Amino acid sequence: MNRRLFSTVRLKPDTTxxxxxxxxxxVGWLAAFPVAGQAPVPRAANRNTAKPYVxxxxxxxxxxxxxxxTNATYTPLERPKGVTKEFFSPEEAIEVMKKAALEENExxxxxxxxxxxxxxxxxxxxxxxxxxxxxxxxxxIVDPTDGRLPPLSEEGRRxxxxxxAARKTRGGPHDTVQNEPLGSRCxxxxxxxxxxxxxxxxxxxxxxxxxGYVMIxxxxxxxxxxxxxxxxxxxxxxxxQWTGSSRGRWEGQTLVIETTNLTDKFAFQGASENMRLTxxxxxxADDTMRYQFTVEDPSTWTRPWSAEVPWKKTIGPIFEHAxxxxxxxxxxxxxxxxAEEKRAAEEAAKKGSLK
Amino acid sequence: MRxxxxxxxxxxxxxxxxxxxxxxxxxxxEFDINAPIKLQGTLAKWEMINPxxxxxxxxxxxxxxxxxxxxxxxxxNQLIKVGVTKTSLKIGTELVIxxxxxxxxxxxxxxxxxxxxxxxxxxxxxxxxxxxxxxxGGR
Numbered sequence: 001m002n003r004r005l006f007s008t009v010r011l012k013p014d015t016t017x018x019x020x021x022x023x024x025x026x027v028g029w030l031a032a033f034p035v036a037g038q039a040p041v042p043r044a045a046n047r048n049t050a051k052p053y054v055x056x057x058x059x060x061x062x063x064x065x066x067x068x069x070t071n072a073t074y075t076p077l078e079r080p081k082g083v084t085k086e087f088f089s090p091e092e093a094i095e096v097m098k099k100a101a102l103e104e105n106e107x108x109x110x111x112x113x114x115x116x117x118x119x120x121x122x123x124x125x126x127x128x129x130x131x132x133x134x135x136x137x138x139x140x141i142v143d144p145t146d147g148r149l150p151p152l153s154e155e156g157r158r159x160x161x162x163x164x165a166a167r168k169t170r171g172g173p174h175d176t177v178q179n180e181p182l183g184s185r186c187x188x189x190x191x192x193x194x195x196x197x198x199x200x201x202x203x204x205x206x207x208x209x210x211x212g213y214v215m216i217x218x219x220x221x222x223x224x225x226x227x228x229x230x231x232x233x234x235x236x237x238x239x240x241q242w243t244g245s246s247r248g249r250w251e252g253q254t255l256v257i258e259t260t261n262l263t264d265k266f267a268f269q270g271a272s273e274n275m276r277l278t279x280x281x282x283x284x285a286d287d288t289m290r291y292q293f294t295v296e297d298p299s300t301w302t303r304p305w306s307a308e309v310p311w312k313k314t315i316g317p318i319f320e321h322a323x324x325x326x327x328x329x330x331x332x333x334x335x336x337x338x339a340e341e342k343r344a345a346e347e348a349a350k351k352g353s354l355k
Numbered sequence: 356m357r358x359x360x361x362x363x364x365x366x367x368x369x370x371x372x373x374x375x376x377x378x379x380x381x382x383x384x385e386f387d388i389n390a391p392i393k394l395q396g397t398l399a400k401w402e403m404i405n406p407x408x409x410x411x412x413x414x415x416x417x418x419x420x421x422x423x424x425x426x427x428x429x430x431x432n433q434l435i436k437v438g439v440t441k442t443s444l445k446i447g448t449e450l451v452i453x454x455x456x457x458x459x460x461x462x463x464x465x466x467x468x469x470x471x472x473x474x475x476x477x478x479x480x481x482x483x484x485x486x487x488x489x490x491x492g493g494r
Contacts, residue, residue, distance in 0.1 A: 109390070110467075116383045116455050118407075118466050122478040123429025124437055174384055184380040186406070202432050219432065221406075319405070319432045326404030328463075329427070332385045336458025 025182045028304055055253060055283040058209050063253050065214070065281055068316035069289060071196055071309055072203040073133045074100040077269075079139035079147030086145065087136045093133070101128035125201040133288055133310035140197070141291075143306040149269065156300035160270055174337035178331065183221070184330055186323035188242050188266060191220045194259050194277055195268070195293040199310070204318050205311070207281075214248055214255060222321040234260050239274060242266055255281040272299040287313035380406075383426075386465045394424055394464070395472070398448045403431040403441045410466060415443060426452050426466040429478075439442035439478065450477065 051304045055063040074097050088096060104126045107113040120126055139147030152160065173179050183189040190199050196218065204219040216225045227248045235245040246260035259277040262268075268275065275297040294306040396414035410426040434440070451470045457463040469477040 042490060058356060110397055111388065113383045113388055114463060115467065116386050116388050118428045118454075119468060120429065123408075124412075124433035124439075124475055124478065125429050129437075130433065181380070202430060204432075220430075264388065303470055319435050321405045321430075321432070323406045326402065326409070328408060328409065328425075329380045329385050332457050332459060333380065336387070339459040 045265070051069060053284050060211050062209055062284060063255070064209070065283060065289065066281050067207060068314045068318065069207065069311040070131050070203050070206045070314040071191075071198045071205070071291060071311045072127045072129065072130055072201075073135055073140070073198050073309055074132075074308065075135045075137055075140055077197065077307065078149060083138045083147075085138060086142075086147065088138060090134075090136065093136045097128075097132075097134070101126065104128060120201070127201070130203075130266055131312045131314040133312040135310055137308070140307040140309050141305060142308045143294075144303070149300045150303045150305050152270075153300060153302050155298075155300060156270070156272075159272065159300070163267075163270075171294055172337075174206045177334060179204045180330060180333070182266070184327075184333070186221055186327050186330075189221050190222075192218050192223050193268065194225070194245060194246070194257075195244055195279055195295070195307070196291070202321070204314060204316075206316060206318055214257075217318065219318045220321050221323045234258075237261065244277070245260075251280075253282055254279075257281075260297065268295070270300060271295065284310070368463065382465060383459060386455040387458045387460075388455060390458075390460070392452075392454055392456050392464050394426075395450045396424065396450060396452075398446055398450055399423060400446065401444060403434075403440055405430055405432070408434075408452070410452075410469070412452065422462055424452075425463045426454065426469070427464070428466050428469065434478065444477065 005283055015207040055065070058064045058066070105121050107129070108117070121129075124130075141147045141149065144150055170176075177185065190197050191203055196205065196216075199220070202220040206215075206217040206219075208215045208217075212228060212230050214227050214229060216227070217223070218225070223243060225243060225246055227246045229248045229250070230301055231249065232247065234247055235241075239245065242263060242265070244257040244259040244263075246257050248255055248257040250256070257277075257279045259279070260275075262271070262273050262275050262277075264273040275295060278294045278296075280290070280292040282292075284290050289311040290308065291311050292306065292308045294304055295301070296304040394412065394414050397409060398413040399413045400411035402409040402411070408428040408431050410428055412424050413421050414424055415421055420450055449472050451472055452464065452466050452468070454464040456468040471477060
């Protein structure tokens with residue numbers, strides 16, 4: 001029997017939401033999602049809905065985006081090959097989510113690389129065990145309309161080749177700590193961005209607003225973006241930061257954040273440090289927020305591109321993701337690589353002495 | 356082990372490719388696929404920390420000596436959200452762990468399956484049966 005241990009987010013009956021409880025409930029999703037009322041319409045057509053949602057206000061009059069949110073999704077950034085339409089029907093979308101949830105719950109085969117892991121399901125990390133907005137889109141990318149990243153510019157292709165060549169000169173992935181991925185080093189993960197894109201788990205954010213500022217805390221890996229709203233200029237161009245320099249403003253109901261001053265060490269989707277990012281946060285219901293972003297980087301892509309994903313209210317508080325403090329994995333990976341090298345060297349020496 | 360989940364048919368042509376788990380690090384780089392282990396021991400300490408929790412388990416050798424193993428588990432964030440906290444799993448609990456030993460061959464392993472001695476799974480999960488007791492104070 002499945003045992004329900006979850007504090008459930010209260011959901012309006014007419015929202016496209018889920019708070020699924022493991023495999024058993026995953027199978028019962030079809031009945032659980034009241035999505036029929038949501039027509040698969042593009043952004044522009046959303047304005048046709050009878051009464052646009054108006055977010056509550058903070059004491060100083062800003063639309064109130066505060067609280068705990070998740071951008072967890074099964075929808076991929078790029079539209080999968082073989083899928084030609086922009087939207088699933090609600091029934092199709094639910095089938096897709098059910099299948100993805102079941103795959104996530106499946107046991108891996110002992111003795112395979114995929115099995116070398118703790119059980120995600122047992123630790124409550126499957127996406128189906130948390131809040132998630134139902135997304136009828138077949139890709140997060142909404143522009144270009146084919147749902148795919150635009151072609152690389154000539155400069156983008158050249159830089160990609162240069163980066164690949166440079167990687168080869170740095171040795172193996174576990175030769176030095178600097179060769180380990182940024183996430184393994186507790187520096188930055190895809191959930192951080194910017195832009196914020198969900199990973200497999202811990203896709204939670206906390207938004208707080210104060211006069212003149214908005215703060216977006218990313219659960220994993222702990223970053224708090226503190227964004228001024230007072231119209232001040234971006235940092236000088238010679239100041240480069242992992243998460244760039246962000247400045248915000250309100251356009252009606254929408255919080256618009258522009259980010260520049262990134263570094264090529266992060267290279268979101270292969271972008272250059274010249275990438276310019278515009279994010280838009282718009283509450284569309286008590287428990288849902290539309291997150292849109294546009295990436296402009298002519299030194300990487302032949303044209304700008306945009307994506308969109310709904311964020312869902314979730315429960316808090318967020319447990320501090322003090323990543324460095326418990327990051328034994330990095331040590332173990334490096335010491336494991338050294339031990340393997342030693343074993344290989346001893347093996348080679350043994351073979352040599354037998355000749 | 357649970358049985359494999361039922362495979363859905365019907366709209367296969369429309370289904371998305373599954374999104375791979377983007378975990379904090381590559382587990383097969385830390386732990387050795389060629390060194391599967393099965394241990395039984397007593398929980399001595401649970402480091403409920405990020406990015407991964409660690410269970411310290413005292414395992415008795417046949418000669419009567421005790422060795423402490425460190426077992427890697429999942430990030431505690433979601434557990435806390437659903438009410439499982441450090442106090443939910445009592446120190447002294449007897450656990451059975453199946454997993455893979457660290458590549459550096461020290462007494463560390465990833466806890467593929469964590470069960471009580473009667474076979475019940477320790478945490479959550481779809482077919483967990485009885486799990487660690489939720490602690491409302493941790494919400």
